[in-house]
Structure formats: structure tokens, C-alpha cells
Amino acid sequence: MNAGQKARRVAREAGDNRVLTTVARVGFAASGLMHLLMGYLAIQIALHRGGESDQSGAFAQMNKLPGGMLLLWTAVIGLTALALWLLLQAALGIGSTSKKRWVRSLVSCGKAVAYLALAATALSAALRQPTNSATSTRQASGSILTLPGGQALLIVLGIATVGIGGYFVYKGARKKFHEDIALPAGGSGKAIDVLGVTGYIAKGIAIIAIGILFVVAAIKLDPKDASGLDGALKALAALPYGEAILILIGVGLSAYGVYSFARARLARL
Template structure:
């Protein structure tokens, strides 16, 4: 047996581990709770109560709850396990001649990186060393702009981000999320589908707004304009009927959070 086949067999065995998949489901639940809090903060911002409507703001809210530290550590464990599971799934496509399998591997690897980043952010709050997503985004944008051709590179990052948001909207409208879950065939299914559609569309619009801010930052050569998801949502509040738009996005993020919690049980793992 070649080294590559041995590694792939080991990855498949680890990916099929019942313990790992059960912990990974906690990752979906933790993500759901985070999106619920993000949506709640977005609604508060729309009503002029302030706050940060991104991952950092959500984890900061958790620290104020009586059982917040325990929930944060569960989020670290669950999101880390989910990232590992996705990374193992990505590795199973390596070496395959199928283009679709390569594409699926790249998508899984991207999702793994996102969950590892969320796990890291949750860890900083669990260790009482909170990090700001907005500051991190601005610092990263400034680093990109300082590179040769950085303006064009940041614009590409913005277009790619907006493209991801567009895909999330498409996934919600076309119900592509049904490939990710196993419905129970009961009367609750339409409610799950409605939550998923609303959530994916709302989250997609928020990510598109984030991509637009990256592009604006590239055009103006101003890292301050690339203020992360919190800045993207707050920029929506400045549009005509912005308060209503932001409330709708906030409620949509809460719908995505509820769907993610349900997905913890229904996910195909």
C-alpha cells in the first residue's frame, strides 16, 4: 500500500469516528448560538442600542451569561472538531482525478479554515484575551494594501467575498442546503426549510455588503473602510430604509442560527 493510500485510509477512518462526528455536531450548535446573538445585536444596532454585530460581539455577549465560559469552551471544542472533520473530508479528495471531487475538497478546506478561525476567536474569549474581528480585518486589509499590487489584491478579495455572499443567497433560494441535511419527513420539515432559506439569504446579503466594503477600501486605499462584518451591517443602516433592512438582516441571521442548531441533529456527517 502506498503512503498516499495509507494516509487517505487513516483520514477516512478518523472522519468516520463517531466521537469526532458527535463533537462536530456541537460545532453546528455553537455556530447557531453565535448567529442568534449576532442577529440579536444587529437588531439592537438598528434600534440605536449599540454593540458589535460580528463574531466578537456574539462571543462578548456569551461572556456575560452565567454559564457563558462553559458555553465558550464547548464552542471551541465543537467548532475545532467540525473544522477537523471538514479538513479530513477535504483530504479524501486529494489525488482524485475528478474535478468535482477537487472542487468539493477546496470548499471543505475553506469551511474548515473558517471554523478553525471561529474556534480561535472563541478561545481568546474563553481565556479572557478577547480579540476584535473589526481590528483584525482592518489590520489584514492594511497589510494587503502595503504589498506590491495590494490595491488590486484587496479588490479581488472583495469580489471573492461578495461572490461567496452571492453563493449563499443562491444556496438559500435554490434550496441547495437540502444536500447538507437529512429531513425527518414530518410536519416540521417546511419550518426547517423556511428557516434555512431565510437564514442563507440574510447571511449572503451581509457577506455581499462585507465584500463591497473591501472593494471600497481598495479604491480609496483606506483600511479603515474594511471594517469587517460589523462595519458591513452598520453600513446597511445608513441606506434609505436602512433601519428596516438591518432589522430584516438581523432576524434573518437569527433564523440561520436556529437552522444551524437544528442542523446539529440533521447534518449529514
């Protein structure tokens, strides 16, 4: 048995650990609550009631719920465990000659990084040192623009973000999320299916809007235009019929949240 095979065996054994998979399911539930709150905040913005509809705003709202601090720490643990589980899944493809396994490994790594970032945001809120996602995104965009070739790099980042958003829309429209979850028979399965389609498409549109703002910031050489999810949703609200569009996206993000609760129980881990 070579080193690659040994690494995959260790990763498989760790990934099958009941404690880790159980806590990873908690991570899906935490993500669900976060998306529910993001959807609520998006609707609040559409109704001109203020607030931040990004992840940091959602965790701030979570802290206001009964037992909010406990929810935040549960989110930190669950999201971190989910990221670790995804990294272990990525390790299963390392050393494989199959291109498909390499692609799956890269996708798992990307998802792991995203969940670790969410865990870090939740941790900041739990430690009462909340971060502002819009400000952080602007600062990061400004740093990229100062690099040699930074304008082109930010455009590439924007296009890549649009591509990720497009993938979410495709995954929802083509129901590719069926690969991630064991849908039950009957009406409950149909309801989860509708929630998945609606949620993935809405989240994809929001991510596409973020990517477009990155490109706009690069073209105008102004990092203020790159303001993350909160800025993207507020930009959508400024469009003709923007309030209605934003309400639909808010409902979609909430649908994704409910789907994530179902996934916490039914995910193929």
C-alpha cells in the same frame, strides 16, 4: 494500494469516528448560538442601541449568559472538531482524478479555515483576551494595501468575498443545503426548510456587504472602510430604509442560528 488511497482510507476511518462526529455536531450548535446572538446584536444596532454585531461581539454576549464560560469552552472544542472533520473530508478528495472531488475538497478546506478562525475568536474570549474583528480586519486590509499590487489584491479579495456571499444566497434560494441535512417529514421539516432559506440568504447578503467594503477600501486606499461584518451591517443601517433592512438581516441571521441547531442533530456526517 498507493499513498493517496492509504491517506483517503485513514481520513475516512478518522472521519467516521463517533466521538469526532459527535463533537463536530456540538460545533454546529455553537455556530447556531453565535448566529442567534449576532442576529440579536444586528437588531440592537438597527434600533440604535449600540454593540458589535460580528463574531467577537457574539462571543462577548455568550460570556454574559448563565454558564457563559462553559459555553465558550464548549464552542472552542466543538468548532475545532468541526474544522478537523472538514479537513478530513477534504483529504478524501486528495489524489482523486475527479474534478468535482477536488472542488469539494477546496470548499471543505475553506470552511475548515473559517471554523478555525471562529474557534480562535471564541478562545480569545474564553481566555478573557477578546479580539475586535473590525480592528483586525482594518489592520489586515492596511497590510495588504502596503504590498506591491496591494490595491488590486484587496479588490480581488473583495470580489471573492462577494462571490462567497452570492453562493450563500444561491444555496439558500435553490435549497442546496438539502445536501447537508436529512430533513424530517412533516411540519418540522418544512419549518427547518424555511429557516435554511431565510438564514442562508440573510448571511449571504451580509457577506456581500463585507466584500463591497473591501473594494471600497481598495479604491479609496483607506483600510478604515474595510471593517468586517460589524462595519458592513452598520453601513447597511446608514442606507435609506437601512434600519428595516438590518432588522430583516438580524432576523435572518437568527433563523440561520436556529437552522444550525437543527443541523447539529440532522447533519449528514
